[in-house]
Amino acid sequence: MPNRMRILTVADADRARLDRMARDRGAPARVAERARIVLLSAEGLTGPQIAERVGCSEPTVVKWRRQYAGAGLAGLEDVPRPGGPRRVLTDAVISEILSATVTPPPEALRAAGVTHWSSRRLAEWLGRTRKIEVSHDSISRLWRRFCLAPHRTEGFKFSTDPQLEAKVRDVVGLYLQPPENAVVVCVDEKSQCQALERAQPILPMRPGIPERQTHDYARHGVTCLFAALNTATGQVTDACYPRHRHQEFLRFLKKTAAAYPGTELHVICDNYATHKHAQIRAWLAKNPRVTLHFTPTGCSWINLVECFFSVITRQAIRRGSFTSVKDLTSTIGAFIDSWNDHPVPFTWTKEPDEILASIKRAKTKANVLTKH
Numbered sequence: 001m002p003n004r005m006r007i008l009t010v011a012d013a014d015r016a017r018l019d020r021m022a023r024d025r026g027a028p029a030r031v032a033e034r035a036r037i038v039l040l041s042a043e044g045l046t047g048p049q050i051a052e053r054v055g056c057s058e059p060t061v062v063k064w065r066r067q068y069a070g071a072g073l074a075g076l077e078d079v080p081r082p083g084g085p086r087r088v089l090t091d092a093v094i095s096e097i098l099s100a101t102v103t104p105p106p107e108a109l110r111a112a113g114v115t116h117w118s119s120r121r122l123a124e125w126l127g128r129t130r131k132i133e134v135s136h137d138s139i140s141r142l143w144r145r146f147c148l149a150p151h152r153t154e155g156f157k158f159s160t161d162p163q164l165e166a167k168v169r170d171v172v173g174l175y176l177q178p179p180e181n182a183v184v185v186c187v188d189e190k191s192q193c194q195a196l197e198r199a200q201p202i203l204p205m206r207p208g209i210p211e212r213q214t215h216d217y218a219r220h221g222v223t224c225l226f227a228a229l230n231t232a233t234g235q236v237t238d239a240c241y242p243r244h245r246h247q248e249f250l251r252f253l254k255k256t257a258a259a260y261p262g263t264e265l266h267v268i269c270d271n272y273a274t275h276k277h278a279q280i281r282a283w284l285a286k287n288p289r290v291t292l293h294f295t296p297t298g299c300s301w302i303n304l305v306e307c308f309f310s311v312i313t314r315q316a317i318r319r320g321s322f323t324s325v326k327d328l329t330s331t332i333g334a335f336i337d338s339w340n341d342h343p344v345p346f347t348w349t350k351e352p353d354e355i356l357a358s359i360k361r362a363k364t365k366a367n368v369l370t371k372h
Helices: 012-023 029-042 047-054 058-076 091-101 107-111 119-130 136-145 164-176 246-259 278-286 305-317 325-341 352-371
Strands: 182-198 217-230 236-241 264-269 290-294
Touching (some): 012 029, 012 058, 029 047, 029 058, 047 058, 091 119, 091 136, 119 136, 164 352, 182 305, 217 246, 217 305, 236 246, 246 278, 278 290, 305 325
Parallel strands (some): 182 264
Antiparallel strands (some): 182 217, 217 236
16 A cells, blocks of 8 residues: 655745754754654655655654644654653762862872863762762763863963063053153064965855865965054054064164154063164164163063954954965055054053052962962
């Protein structure tokens, strides 16, 4: 007897919803499968035909066809599965898990090369040493609940500069209250800008798919981008050199001074040794209108030109494909020319006292965590 099924009637509103469910790339596969089964049933296909097209068994087709016919779209949702109630962890067990999570693995595990806990490793260790029977899923849920992520790590750096406070007040003071009739510029080098040519064409963005690029590339060389950001206007003076020695810094310093002739010029830069070279000091002695201000050691974040470097890296360099260093420097120059047509200054808002207090709190917290 031939396998025939009565055509399933689907309302127009349901059809539109089912079509979206079937096409949604972000939806679980089971949701798309059920939507396709109902849509194909509405077209009059038989059970075997639907099963072949969807890639499932015929009983699955019968089940979801029947579910929709009886309850509509609600019938396609998952129902609670049978089984015992979820085990509720006691406060004592929760405390034990959290305490173990924030404690480094024991010496025996560290000797075996283990640097941090995983949910499975912690569950096994608790069961073996503390006689606490808990699943790794329960530990994972607990970690999400208390925002714990043993698998993640972040970097930090505290400045050891003995003149930290004085330099912070000096640099931030130039941002918040610049001297009258003077220009303040932030200078730095973005070294090792690589001219990378992707081995294959970059694939454009599509709905649901980001832009993609191959990991393979040819490296055609590097350049060093020097930039001086005018803190008041956002204008950028730039130059690209093959290296970043004191000779290149002096050339760029002269170029920056020439861009602002006849005015007092305050230059904020970091403690890089080339910025303090004898030739630099000699040139500054002959040009007293130019004053260098140094950021604290390990505090590059206080230099506003870093904000501009972040912008040009994200928008022009990182996702580009360059056939030569000349191609890269041309792209950098075109971006900065466009930026200078409509410059946007970066506004510093924090007072020196707020910054120093924040640094002090962070150091105190780090000391407490280290002791415990």
